[in-house]
Each structure stands twice: as C-alpha cells, then as structure tokens.
Amino acid sequence: MSNTRSIAASGQKAPAGVYVLMSVVGVGLAMAVGAVAALFRGEGGALVFGVFAAAALGPCLSLSWLVLVSRRTVTPDRHAEENIERLWLTNATSGACTDTCAACGIALAAVAVTGLDLSGSVALGGVLVLMLVDTAVRYLVEKRRSC
Amino acid sequence: MRNELAVLRSERGWSQARLAEELGVSRQTVISIERERFDPSLPLAFRIARAFDRPIEDVFHPDAEA
Numbered sequence: 001m002s003n004t005r006s007i008a009a010s011g012q013k014a015p016a017g018v019y020v021l022m023s024v025v026g027v028g029l030a031m032a033v034g035a036v037a038a039l040f041r042g043e044g045g046a047l048v049f050g051v052f053a054a055a056a057l058g059p060c061l062s063l064s065w066l067v068l069v070s071r072r073t074v075t076p077d078r079h080a081e082e083n084i085e086r087l088w089l090t091n092a093t094s095g096a097c098t099d100t101c102a103a104c105g106i107a108l109a110a111v112a113v114t115g116l117d118l119s120g121s122v123a124l125g126g127v128l129v130l131m132l133v134d135t136a137v138r139y140l141v142e143k144r145r146s147c
Numbered sequence: 148m149r150n151e152l153a154v155l156r157s158e159r160g161w162s163q164a165r166l167a168e169e170l171g172v173s174r175q176t177v178i179s180i181e182r183e184r185f186d187p188s189l190p191l192a193f194r195i196a197r198a199f200d201r202p203i204e205d206v207f208h209p210d211a212e213a
C-alpha cells in the first residue's frame with residue numbers, strides 16, 4: 001500500500017445532483033474559455049470557440065470534479081506527510097524551483113545579450129516544461145538514493 | 148539515527164508490507180527507515196514503538212555524534 005491512499009477513493013459516492021452540477025460547471029467553464037478565445041482572436045469566431053471549448057472541456061471537468069465531488073468521495077490520508085514519498089516530492093520541487101530560477105536568470109541574460117525576441121508563450125512553456133521535467137528527474141534521483 | 152526495526156519486525160514474523168499497513172504508511176517508508184536512510188517523524192516513531200510494545204528508546208538510538 002503506497003501513499004497513493006491520500007488520493008484513494010473512499011468508496012463513497014456523491015449524490016447524483018452533485019455530478020450534474022459538476023458537469024454543468026465544467027461545460028460552462030469550457031464554454032467561457034472558448035468565448036474568451038473567440039472574443040480576443042476576432043477571426044473565425046465559431047471555429048475558435050469550438051476548438052478552445054473542446055480543448056478546455058477535459059481540464060474544466062477535472063477542475064469542477066476536484067472542487068465539487070472529490071471532497072465527498074476522497075478520504076485524505078492522515079499519515080500522508082509521514083511517508084518518504086512526501087519527502088522526495090518536497091525535495092524535488094524545491095530543487096526544481098531553484099534550478100528554474102537559475103535557468104530563467106541565465107536565459108534572461110542570454111536574451112539581453114543576443115537581442116533575441118522570444119514570444120511569451122514560448123518562454124512560459126519552456127519554464128513550465130523545465131519545472132515539470134526537473135521535478136520528475138529529481139524525484140527519481142531521490143527515490144534511487146533511498147532504495 | 149540507528150534503529151532496530153528490521154530485527155523487531157523479523158521477531159514478529161511481519162513482512163514490510165504488513166508493518167506498513169499497521170503503521171498506515173507506504174512500504175517504501177518502512178524500507179527506508181530500516182535502511183536508516185529516513186528518520187521517521189516523532190508521531191510515527193511512537194507508533195512504531197507501540198506496534199512492537201517497546202519503549203521508543205529500545206527501537207531508535209541516536210548516532211554516536213548526536
């Protein structure tokens with residue numbers, strides 16, 4: 001039994017109305033994302049709305065499940081923080097944060113020196129991918145050290 | 148911190164998974180404590196001692212330099 005019990009289902013089910021509300025909220029949020037995208041992009045409004053709403057539907061439903069359903073169906077693990085996996089994750093995320101700060105500083109200096117013009121989406125995407133990959137690698141290293 | 152967890156567990160005939168279940172933690176946590184690569188929290192240390200009906204100082208010993 002691993003510390004995944006911290007996110008294990010308790011066997012309880014939420015009332016049907018909560019699932020309906022979750023679906024309505026999730027779809028509503030996705031449609032709102034689509035509407036905002038269509039509003040800001042101007043051209044191809046209906047197509048942009050459809051594509052962005054469809055792309056956002058999964059994350060929005062997940063978010064609404066997290067907020068509305070999970071508190072009724074998931075039992076928190078009282079001992080989650082006593083597991084070594086939590087220590088691995090804490091060390092990995094704090095190390096990745098430090099690495100990302102350093103990488104951002106170096107990248108900023110490089111951009112300033114070379115005069116390169118990076119788009120915001122590329123820069124933010126790079127930071128996000130770096131943090132996720134760095135955290136994953138550091139977690140695996142922590143795990144390997146303990147085994 | 149040194150500990151007698153592996154010895155006490157063997158005396159009971161418990162597997163690492165069984166002890167982990169008793170303590171409410173992951174098996175990897177038990178493995179890491181036994182290998183003295185992870186010091187448990189104080190509440191967990193007390194639960195470990197209680198699981199073996201021993202005082203905590205019989206289970207855990209400070210390092211020589213501690």
